[in-house]
Amino acid sequence: MRTTKILKARGRPRAFDMEDALAKAQALFRARGYDALSVADLTEAIGINPPSFYSAFGSKSALYGQVLQRYAELEGIDLEGPFAAGVSLAEGVRRLLRQAATNYGAGNGTGCMVIEGARGGVDAEACRQARRLLDQTHDMVHAGVSRHAPEQAEMVTDYVMATLSGLSASARNGLSGERLLRIADIASGQLAQELADEIEEKQP
Amino acid sequence: MRTTKILKARGRPRAFDMEDALAKAQALFRARGYDALSVADLTEAIGINPPSFYSAFGSKSALYGQVLQRYAELEGIDLEGPFAAGVSLAEGVRRLLRQAATNYGAGNGTGCMVIEGARGGVDAEACRQARRLLDQTHDMVHAGVSRHAPEQAEMVTDYVMATLSGLSASARNGLSGERLLRIADIASGQLAQELADEIEEKQP
DNA sequence: ATATTTTTGTAGTGCGCATTACAAAATCCA
DNA sequence: TGGATTTTGTAATGCGCACTACAAAAATAT
Numbered sequence: 001m002r003t004t005k006i007l008k009a010r011g012r013p014r015a016f017d018m019e020d021a022l023a024k025a026q027a028l029f030r031a032r033g034y035d036a037l038s039v040a041d042l043t044e045a046i047g048i049n050p051p052s053f054y055s056a057f058g059s060k061s062a063l064y065g066q067v068l069q070r071y072a073e074l075e076g077i078d079l080e081g082p083f084a085a086g087v088s089l090a091e092g093v094r095r096l097l098r099q100a101a102t103n104y105g106a107g108n109g110t111g112c113m114v115i116e117g118a119r120g121g122v123d124a125e126a127c128r129q130a131r132r133l134l135d136q137t138h139d140m141v142h143a144g145v146s147r148h149a150p151e152q153a154e155m156v157t158d159y160v161m162a163t164l165s166g167l168s169a170s171a172r173n174g175l176s177g178e179r180l181l182r183i184a185d186i187a188s189g190q191l192a193q194e195l196a197d198e199i200e201e202k203q204p
Numbered sequence: 205m206r207t208t209k210i211l212k213a214r215g216r217p218r219a220f221d222m223e224d225a226l227a228k229a230q231a232l233f234r235a236r237g238y239d240a241l242s243v244a245d246l247t248e249a250i251g252i253n254p255p256s257f258y259s260a261f262g263s264k265s266a267l268y269g270q271v272l273q274r275y276a277e278l279e280g281i282d283l284e285g286p287f288a289a290g291v292s293l294a295e296g297v298r299r300l301l302r303q304a305a306t307n308y309g310a311g312n313g314t315g316c317m318v319i320e321g322a323r324g325g326v327d328a329e330a331c332r333q334a335r336r337l338l339d340q341t342h343d344m345v346h347a348g349v350s351r352h353a354p355e356q357a358e359m360v361t362d363y364v365m366a367t368l369s370g371l372s373a374s375a376r377n378g379l380s381g382e383r384l385l386r387i388a389d390i391a392s393g394q395l396a397q398e399l400a401d402e403i404e405e406k407q408p
Numbered sequence: 409a410t411a412t413t414t415t416t417g418t419a420g421t422g423c424g425c426a427t428t429a430c431a432a433a434a435t436c437c438a
Numbered sequence: 439t440g441g442a443t444t445t446t447g448t449a450a451t452g453c454g455c456a457c458t459a460c461a462a463a464a465a466t467a468t
Contacts, residue, residue: 215444
C-alpha cells in the first residue's frame, strides 16, 4: 500500500532511495558483520550524512534489525516445503540442506547472515537480534521434524542446525557452491541411514 | 629448561606469575573472542597495569597469538591418532569428531578457540592468526585422509571441517556434551555410509 | 504569504579503545 | 656503594566510534 509515502509526505522530501539504502546496508552487514561495519561506512555507501541516517533508521542497531528481517524474508531458506506432507523426513532434510548449500554458496563467501550474526562479537544487542531469528528457525525445523519423528526431533534438529552452521562457515571459508552441495549430500545421506537403523531396531 | 628466567633475571623482578596470566588470558579470549575483550579487561583480570602488560606481552595482538598457540598445544584435538595405520578412515573420522564433541562440550559453551577466532570480526590481524592455525588443522586432516582415500580427500576434508565448525557453533549455542556427541555420531555415520557406497560402485 | 513539518549539511560531542611518557622502585653486576 | 637494567604505578595521548545540536532548506497546509 505505502499510503504513508504517497498520500502524506509533509516536510522536505527524502533525497535518497530507501530501498536502495536498505539493499546496500544488507549487503554490507552480511559481508562484514555488525561490529566491523561503522555508521560512517554505511552513510558513505548510501551517500548521506549522519543526521539523515539517524532520521531515517533511528540507530545502527535498529537498521541492523530491519535488515535482518529483510534478509530473512527475501533470502531466507524455505522451512515449510521440506517438511510438507508427502515428503519423507530424510528427503525433507536433504532438500533443506541442499537449499542452504545453494543459498550460502551464492552469497559470494558471506554464508548465512542470521547464523553468522547470532555468533556474536562485540555488540550484545545485535547478537540477540540475530539469535531471535535463529531461534525461530530452530523452532520451525523442530516443528517440521516433530511431525515425522517426534521422539527424535531434538536429535535431528540439533544435527540439522549444526550442519547449517557448518555450511555457513564453509561458505565463509570460500568453498564453492559445488563443494557445499557435496557436504550437504553427505550430511543428508548419513541421516537417512541413521533413521533407517532406528526404525529397524524398533520394528525387527 | 627456562634458563632465561632462572639464570639471568636482571632488573626489577616481575610481580605477577606469567603462567597464571597466560591461563587467564586464554580463558578470557576463548570465552569472549578477540574484539569483545579489551586490554583493560585483561589487565584487571591479571591484576597488573597497562605498562606491565605491554612490557610482558608486547601488544594485545601478540598476546592473542601466544595464547592461540598455547591453546592448540594444550587443548587442541589429536589429529594424528585418528589417521594412524590400522584405523579405517570411517573409524578415524568418527574418533576425531567424537573427540571434538567432547572437547568443545567441556569448554563451557566456548566451542573451539581456533575455529571461532578464524571467523573474524573487527580486527583482521587477529582473524589471520587464528586462520593460520585453522589452515594447519585443515592440512593435517587432508594429509591424514589422503593416506586412506586420496581421491576423495578434498571431499572428506571439506565434510570434516564443516562438521567441526558445526560442532563448535553448537557448543557455543549451549548444547550439552551428550547432544554434541550425538551430532558427531550421526555425522560420522553418514560419512561411513558415503564411503561404503563409493566402494560398492567401484567394486560391484 | 505565512506557519508547519521534515530533511539536510556542517560541525561537533563524549566515550572507550589500544597504547605510551615518565619517573620511581627493585633487582643484578662491578 | 654505585651504575646498569628492567618492572612498576600514575597519568596521560590520540584515534575511531556512535550519535547529536543547530540552523538552513525544501516541501505541504492554511
